[in-house]
Amino acid sequence: GGIITQTPKFLIGQEGQKLTLKCQQNFNHDTMYWYRQDSGKGLRLIYYSITENDLQKGDLSEGYDASREKKSSFSLTVTSAQKNEMAVFLCASRPGTSNYAEQFFGPGTRLTVL
Amino acid sequence: GDSVTQKQGQVTLSEDDFLFINCTYSTTTYPTLFWYVQYPGQGPQLLLKVTTANNKGISRGFEATYDKGTTSFHLQKASVQESDSAVYFCALDTNAYKVIFGKGTHLHVLP
Numbered sequence: 001g002g003i004i005t006q007t008p009k010f011l012i013g014q015e016g017q018k019l020t021l022k023c024q025q026n027f028n029h030d031t032m033y034w035y036r037q038d039s040g041k042g043l044r045l046i047y048y049s050i051t052e053n054d055l056q057k058g059d060l061s062e063g064y065d066a067s068r069e070k071k072s073s074f075s076l077t078v079t080s081a082q083k084n085e086m087a088v089f090l091c092a093s094r095p096g097t098s099n100y101a102e103q104f105f106g107p108g109t110r111l112t113v114l
Numbered sequence: 115g116d117s118v119t120q121k122q123g124q125v126t127l128s129e130d131d132f133l134f135i136n137c138t139y140s141t142t143t144y145p146t147l148f149w150y151v152q153y154p155g156q157g158p159q160l161l162l163k164v165t166t167a168n169n170k171g172i173s174r175g176f177e178a179t180y181d182k183g184t185t186s187f188h189l190q191k192a193s194v195q196e197s198d199s200a201v202y203f204c205a206l207d208t209n210a211y212k213v214i215f216g217k218g219t220h221l222h223v224l225p
Contacts, residue, residue, distance in 0.1 A: 041217060
């Protein structure tokens with residue numbers, strides 16, 4: 001078995017601030033994902049990475065940067081936090097490109113912008 | 115483009131009621147379809163998956179059948195328990211790295 005760790009668990013920021021969220025997995029999975037979860041809107045893909053140093057934009061990439069310097073880690077940066085923004089950011093991983101493979105999710109980082 | 119539709123945002127049932135959550139999809143490929151469940155304070159976890167090869171998935175009393183004719187993948191359970199209260203997501207995987215999730219259905223089961 002393995003685990004996905006997301007830090008921090010809670011993140012409180014100020015409007016305009018640059019904020020970084022981190023994700024680590026010990027599954028040795030190739031592909032990693034960042035999703036944003038808002039109430040009533042499901043999971044929306046921000047960035048994904050199919051291997052170390054690869055980055056692919058999802059549908060919601062504007063306002064975010066990502067980095068995959070190691071196979072086991074994937075970080076997400078909110079480039080300028082928006083006032084009153086509240087969301088949960090979920091990191092996930094899965095092996096390779098097989099469409100039979102489930103995604104494994106971390107517990108999430110809960111962002112609040114004051 | 116590929117899409118998934120879950121119209122039921124919230125479902126409230128009593129224990130031992132029958133559960134039915136609607137999910138329809140649109141794609142030109144032969145997809146693999148998933149149901150994920152998310153409990154409070156946790157990330158989603160796989161509940162069941164179905165491929166074009168096996169057509170039906172069963173797990174923990176839940177079942178879903180892949181119907182290519184109606185492009186549907188509804189989730190059912192004969193008798194829900196309070197512990198089934200969670201958010202359920204239908205998801206479509208077309209083997210293009212990206213997985214498309216529905217908006218989720220929040221299930222409340224009353225004791």
